[in-house]
Amino acid sequence: MAQIAFIGLGQMGAPMASNLIKQGHRLSVFDISSAAVSALVALGATAAANPAQAALDAEFVITMLPNGDLVREVLFAADGVCSALSPAALVMDMSTIHPLQTDRLIADMQARGFSLMDAPVGRTSDHAQAGTLLILAGGTAEQVERATPVLMAMGSELVNAGGPGMGIRVKLINNYMSIALNALSAEAAVLCEALGLSFDVALQVMNGTPAGKGHFTTSWPNKVLKGDLSPAFMIDLAHKDLGIALDVANQLHVAMPLGAAAREVYSQARASGRGRQDWSAILEQVRAASGLVGKH
Amino acid sequence: MAQIAFIGLGQMGAPMASNLIKQGHRLSVFDISSAAVSALVALGATAAANPAQAALDAEFVITMLPNGDLVREVLFAADGVCSALSPAALVMDMSTIHPLQTDRLIADMQARGFSLMDAPVGRTSDHAQAGTLLILAGGTAEQVERATPVLMAMGSELVNAGGPGMGIRVKLINNYMSIALNALSAEAAVLCEALGLSFDVALQVMNGTPAGKGHFTTSWPNKVLKGDLSPAFMIDLAHKDLGIALDVANQLHVAMPLGAAAREVYSQARASGRGRQDWSAILEQVRAASGLVGKH
């Protein structure tokens, strides 16, 4: 069992720290809320007066904070982690922060002779309580191997995201997709309601198609991801159907800003000569618009 | 076995008509392409000189055409279907057209003493060949019951969408969702590439969350659809994460028009006082923006 500094005892951090104690680890904890600290002390943790004190003698340091500026401060301030940290320790930032900030943290720690990896988590505070979080580990093979026993005391599944900074990257991609998809789903559901169509019927149909199942596992794998742009469903037709949906929505006053933006993407794909390619070629269109073509 | 007029022998219509013949139905077919007509005659169909001739003595008339204007013309022109149609016949429009045009077709046919239902199809031309289309049937209970044996000669699954005009509505919702989602998926995939993250890792993670599985079956059923807006994941945090993704994307030149539109929706949700509600409350936000609140 390890000596662990845990800094940041909020809605997620508190139950995560609690699970580490239950597994037999020795914790020195810090938070700006003394109530949060007391709650952990009651479970067996030691209270630290500041991040430096928490980090003293630690084999692992875990930070679980609201943003990257706070992580920087906790690490590098006068009474910060680094002022007391052993070069042999491993710092794991489990916060959800800006990935380019993570990159700077990794570099700045390395420059000082310290080791930091990213390991943000998926799922909710209920999962944090139950110790069934999804751990998205970014780090060198050695860092991830060393961290795994500690991380798995808080979660039930660990994804090795493939290198330093990749944990926070995969978290960001996943959240981007699910958060924007949430807004798109709302547009479809509201159009459904405005059209007087049963949402149950819509779900019954969508859950058997890419509308409900997504494209990553249905329309893409055997098409664009293999370089095949031959049309199963042409971009011209997809553009037409999107136009009908927007026209109906605008007649019924249904707000469709994502759909409206999507139609312009299909329109640009047609302007690029892709009208008769498969709709999965939208991926190539967005790659081109982002300057990535030829950079594979 | 029935006497059926089939009008529109394109990429979808031709194999659908062919399957009807294989099942033993008697077909009288019309298309502007004489080659398309000849191909069906070779399989046992009778060629008609115009839609009227095709409709003569028909128990069922099927239209499978590129747009609603053509359907109108085929029905109502001087030599159109209605000039020879028996009031006892059932017309099934299987085309993908504007749903408000479908409504007008149904009303205009009824006013002339005829019966029309909508029955657009899902899936691809491969499925049309194999007779495994998804049939989205809109019509009265009586119309759907009567049409089912004929429709099931072309498909392997039939969804009764709940009333006249509902077949084309559910097709539109499904296509809207899948087509716009395709563009959103491309944004996420391209951001993944620009961030140097393995797409396989991203898929591994997303396929276990709403990002890959959708919200209709994960985050919504026990929350907003039951009137529960208590936060599992707050709109304020979703807005923050979307902001980070957009900031990174803009630094890396990745085009994110759907994500940018989505952030403004979340921003409006916050302006409406929903910042501390669950992210599934975006549904209520879009309903409100569309004037539907209080119209349940």
Place this chain on the structure above:
Amino acid sequence: MAQIAFIGLGQMGAPMASNLIKQGHRLSVFDISSAAVSALVALGATAAANPAQAALDAEFVITMLPNGDLVREVLFAADGVCSALSPAALVMDMSTIHPLQTDRLIADMQARGFSLMDAPVGRTSDHAQAGTLLILAGGTAEQVERATPVLMAMGSELVNAGGPGMGIRVKLINNYMSIALNALSAEAAVLCEALGLSFDVALQVMNGTPAGKGHFTTSWPNKVLKGDLSPAFMIDLAHKDLGIALDVANQLHVAMPLGAAAREVYSQARASGRGRQDWSAILEQVRAASGLVGKH
């Protein structure tokens, strides 16, 4: 003075017809509202039972209707204009309709041996009353010359838009720009309010810059329109400032969907290697995205 058929006596049509009468023209009028017809008859017009009767003996026919479908019906229905029209007459469609519908009207009339030009109007119903409308004339040189005396009885300014269908095109471009600009102006004004800045101060500044004066007459003429993309204000910097504005707006909950869309356009310009070009090069970016490059 001419014999004129005037069809469509709405908010704009009625005062326009009235001005023609005041100038000494003889009018035969038709509208579905008998009250509207009676009001004109009281001023000296003759009532027609249908468009055909109105067109009998007319030298000019003017249509001022809500949409293109109605114009088609008024022209081509059984009792429509064409059933009684002299091939020597000139039809002027002054409605605001879809320009591709205008093109079809022009072609269909020509195919029947008739002459139609477009002449939609600018300004408001107050200007229609005062006879000070802006006339946007599309037609052959001969048509425009012949129509001018009649048109100028309703307006104070006539722009020859350069050929058949060009009147409705310039109307559309103008309305597109002013309507979308209205929404953009609202975003700027609301951000101003949310920032606690006096709108009068903002106006004082903007009215001296392209923000208030527009780009067509300030930043473009000596730059991109002359092929000069050297930077006075770089796209990279414009993208940065837009990012600051969006960040502030999102912190303050100000809805900026147009601004958010604009930032993605600048981002795509940077992805295309235009970051260090002048911001007026956004024109070339949108041309490229629309497939127009190399088509000059």
Place this chain on the structure above:
Amino acid sequence: MAQIAFIGLGQMGAPMASNLIKQGHRLSVFDISSAAVSALVALGATAAANPAQAALDAEFVITMLPNGDLVREVLFAADGVCSALSPAALVMDMSTIHPLQTDRLIADMQARGFSLMDAPVGRTSDHAQAGTLLILAGGTAEQVERATPVLMAMGSELVNAGGPGMGIRVKLINNYMSIALNALSAEAAVLCEALGLSFDVALQVMNGTPAGKGHFTTSWPNKVLKGDLSPAFMIDLAHKDLGIALDVANQLHVAMPLGAAAREVYSQARASGRGRQDWSAILEQVRAASGLVGKH
């Protein structure tokens, strides 16, 4: 004539500092580029080894830097301005930075007993050379009065933006409007080209309407800004025209992301019951969507 520290000798800063010298002021200058420093020394400035040295004995300190983080560093680092600054001096930040960062700078300086005002500039580096910049002064009445002689040595026009932080705010609003308008203008110009319409004709028309002249001085002052929402041009009609423009643009593959976003704003205005209000009521719509209604 005053003793002035000038920090940041870039494309704008160098000619601004040069004009101060020409007017007789004594300058102590600092920049990370020694070449930039030497050029000013050749004109009569004194070179400083760091910001602190530059600030020694200064009556005024001017910062002209690329972003707010640099301004903070220049002020607050160990060898920063504040380590040598007299409490009697006035610091003028003329950089274009995030306005909420400006607010923090003002507060943090005040907490240390120092005085800082914002005074970003408008126009280009040509105007910086000529000493004809537009100065956007934010500060207390006393600060602005004291700064004016120094600022006017660099510019030909000074706008008192109304208080601390208001200079940077009005700069941001102005830039937001002009930068987004640039993208919107490109959409209109490209649609014009795709429609085969002469751009000169379009300009001739637009320069006589709000399309070219803007709404701030035309359609708004006597309408929405006075609380009058009675329709001169109804939102329903504006929404219709925008729909026609988008339909044509999508047929011609012209990219219209801003226009597409604008249509959804008008659609939401109609959903809010504003369809028959004047189009200037879009301002009230955006205010409501931003949570500002009732906050006047």
